[in-house]
Amino acid sequence: MASQTDALTQLPEFRNEPYTDFSIPANRKAMEEALEKVRHQLGHEYDLLIGGERVRTTDKLKSLNPARPAEVVGIVQKASPEMAANAIELAAHHFPEWSRTPAIDRVRMLLNTANLIRLRKCPAKLTKAPIFHRPDATASSEGASVEENSLPLRWPN
Numbered sequence: 001m002a003s004q005t006d007a008l009t010q011l012p013e014f015r016n017e018p019y020t021d022f023s024i025p026a027n028r029k030a031m032e033e034a035l036e037k038v039r040h041q042l043g044h045e046y047d048l049l050i051g052g053e054r055v056r057t058t059d060k061l062k063s064l065n066p067a068r069p070a071e072v073v074g075i076v077q078k079a080s081p082e083m084a085a086n087a088i089e090l091a092a093h094h095f096p097e098w099s100r101t102p103a104i105d106r107v108r109m110l111l112n113t114a115n116l117i118r119l120r121k122c123p124a125k126l127t128k129a130p131i132f133h134r135p136d137a138t139a140s141s142e143g144a145s146v147e148e149n150s151l152p153l154r155w156p157n
Contacts, residue, residue: 011107044074045060045075046077050079050090051087055079055083057079059078059080060075060076061077061078
């Protein structure tokens, strides 16, 4: 059985995900299908997650499509300063447990997260709603920042 250190050193060298070539008809079609799927997800409301508890607030923040300001991309809860302080306290409280998590388990968590992100990019690597933000984004959206390109990840309930 390989040691934890061996497992860590056997990871492939980091490389950025490749861009998708939209001049290929199959990629273009997959993008159009992904956009249609994402269009039906626009306007959903997302909870805060504080200490493992889902929280809804009366104050909300709307993420709007800059190209169509009437189109709501998503709605998120607006945390109060007290909620933020509570989240920080809970994180500090759980830090000792997390700090004892073996490195190999942390690596597995990160690799699983990377795989979730890759899968959510869509069957053809493309479920990014931000295309709705800019009419010209199809060719360039993959090079944009996460904030420009992502709806919140939806973790399993």
